[in-house]
Amino acid sequence: MAIRVFKSSEEASRALAEYFVATGNEAIAARGRFAVALSGGSSPKKLFELLAADYRDQLAWDKVDFFWGDERYVPHTDPNSNYLMAKKALLDPLDIQPAQIFAVDTSLSPSEAAAAYTRTMQRYFDSENSLPLDLDLLGLGDNAHTASLFPHTSVLTDESVSVQALYIEEVQANRVTMTAPLLNQARATVFLVYGEGKAEAVRQILEEERDIQRYPAQLIQPENGNVTWFLDEAAASKLTQK
Numbered sequence: 001m002a003i004r005v006f007k008s009s010e011e012a013s014r015a016l017a018e019y020f021v022a023t024g025n026e027a028i029a030a031r032g033r034f035a036v037a038l039s040g041g042s043s044p045k046k047l048f049e050l051l052a053a054d055y056r057d058q059l060a061w062d063k064v065d066f067f068w069g070d071e072r073y074v075p076h077t078d079p080n081s082n083y084l085m086a087k088k089a090l091l092d093p094l095d096i097q098p099a100q101i102f103a104v105d106t107s108l109s110p111s112e113a114a115a116a117y118t119r120t121m122q123r124y125f126d127s128e129n130s131l132p133l134d135l136d137l138l139g140l141g142d143n144a145h146t147a148s149l150f151p152h153t154s155v156l157t158d159e160s161v162s163v164q165a166l167y168i169e170e171v172q173a174n175r176v177t178m179t180a181p182l183l184n185q186a187r188a189t190v191f192l193v194y195g196e197g198k199a200e201a202v203r204q205i206l207e208e209e210r211d212i213q214r215y216p217a218q219l220i221q222p223e224n225g226n227v228t229w230f231l232d233e234a235a236a237s238k239l240t241q242k
């Protein structure tokens, strides 16, 4: 695991854009395609905009396949949709083709959407070139959740490599999320976290004893150990070891 701390969220996002492009180029050189699971929420917006603007000529975008580590159970036109944010900031500006976009189908019921997404991933992973995801892009909530692995929810103990639907009391909403065992299969995992409001959650995940019910992002422990945290100074401010 590596922790990289930058002066600002802009610098952290730019460093991650570099990492994204380098990882993508390696994947394409080795296997012909680059499969990435995006995070949602607000944190990756700047990264997406940078990739679409300053890095558009640095990656063969027609060889990149997009998944989502989690999705809010809302229509794709809803401002809360993780898909919609990526579409506006990244996919449309780069003219990504529909065949490269593997969005959660929120027109189905939550459980059907999750089952359909599990099947989508199994089909993709079973095809020759693509096992497993090349990159998980993850965020972190101030309550230490990542993807939609929220504190004290049933999905935290789910050992299946799958996508699950759950109702989350804390936000009173349905979510669809990859399980930790699925996320942990990725070749590379990155967290992009910035702002003072996330500092305590960053400290809990990295420095508190393991307690996955309270600090779900501690579940992200791929066997390959290839996890990199991209933090700004504010998010890193409560770490005792930097």
Ligand SMILES: O=C1O[C@H](COP(=O)(O)O)[C@@H](O)[C@H](O)[C@H]1O
Binding pocket: 039, 040, 041, 042, 043, 044, 070, 071, 072, 082, 138, 139, 140, 141, 142, 145, 146, 147, 148
């Ligand atoms: O709800 C979610 O929250 C986390 C963190 O979002 P942020 O707005 O604080 O950046 C995000 O990583 C996840 O994908 C999303 O669905």
